[in-house]
Amino acid sequence: MFDVELQFLSVRIQLFEFGPTRSARCRWILQEAGLPFESIDHGPEAIGSDELRAVHPLGKLPAAIIDGEPLFESTAITTAIADLVPEKGLVGKSGTRARALHDQWTSFALSELDAWSWSSAINTFVLPEEQRLDNVHEQNRELFRRAATVLDEFLGDVDYLVDNRFSATDVNVGYAVNAGRSRGWLDGFDHLNEYLDRLIARPACPLPA
Numbered sequence: 001m002f003d004v005e006l007q008f009l010s011v012r013i014q015l016f017e018f019g020p021t022r023s024a025r026c027r028w029i030l031q032e033a034g035l036p037f038e039s040i041d042h043g044p045e046a047i048g049s050d051e052l053r054a055v056h057p058l059g060k061l062p063a064a065i066i067d068g069e070p071l072f073e074s075t076a077i078t079t080a081i082a083d084l085v086p087e088k089g090l091v092g093k094s095g096t097r098a099r100a101l102h103d104q105w106t107s108f109a110l111s112e113l114d115a116w117s118w119s120s121a122i123n124t125f126v127l128p129e130e131q132r133l134d135n136v137h138e139q140n141r142e143l144f145r146r147a148a149t150v151l152d153e154f155l156g157d158v159d160y161l162v163d164n165r166f167s168a169t170d171v172n173v174g175y176a177v178n179a180g181r182s183r184g185w186l187d188g189f190d191h192l193n194e195y196l197d198r199l200i201a202r203p204a205c206p207l208p209a
């Protein structure tokens, strides 16, 4: 108990965030971990700013400073936060099967889900209009749904992705699944929709119901 309290006191965490961005993954895991943190939220104007570039070389959200050390990439941040509170069991220890599965599903979320929803996002509202492609959305939807099929089948037998208990893996994957659902790409995936509802019902989850 004393160690836990000491840890709470000694780790300073600053999170550069803005609600609907992938910073929600970081806020979510921090709230699950029960760790205090300083939110630096300048809205969408923060993107590309000098202040953010000092922490993330592309000036993107999210970014964090943990005990004075900068860290970027939302899932690297969630995993680092989960590692700070081993007593909460939010991620397997390095070298375990549970950690390998965390890495597997996290990589899967980034490369097989985030990639396609983000491609549609940049070609809908992120890039200046003259740079947008209008012929990518059908392919993005198909590729997203191909990966969603894998998750939907897996979640037919379990409620959560690693050891059938909630973990940082579900934060990483849940955000990606939600991005697809908000585009209307999750029709017919009953297990996956139930999984997402289960995650969003958690008090620590910042994703809108």
Ligand SMILES: N[C@@H](CCC(=O)N[C@@H](CS)C(=O)NCC(=O)O)C(=O)O
Binding pocket: 020, 021, 022, 023, 047, 059, 060, 061, 062, 072, 073, 074, 075, 126
């Ligand atoms: N793979 C990165 C993606 C970061 C990212 O693209 N963030 C978006 C917001 S969700 C952003 O800042 N975009 C600004 C831009 O692309 O100019 C992560 O997961 O942190």
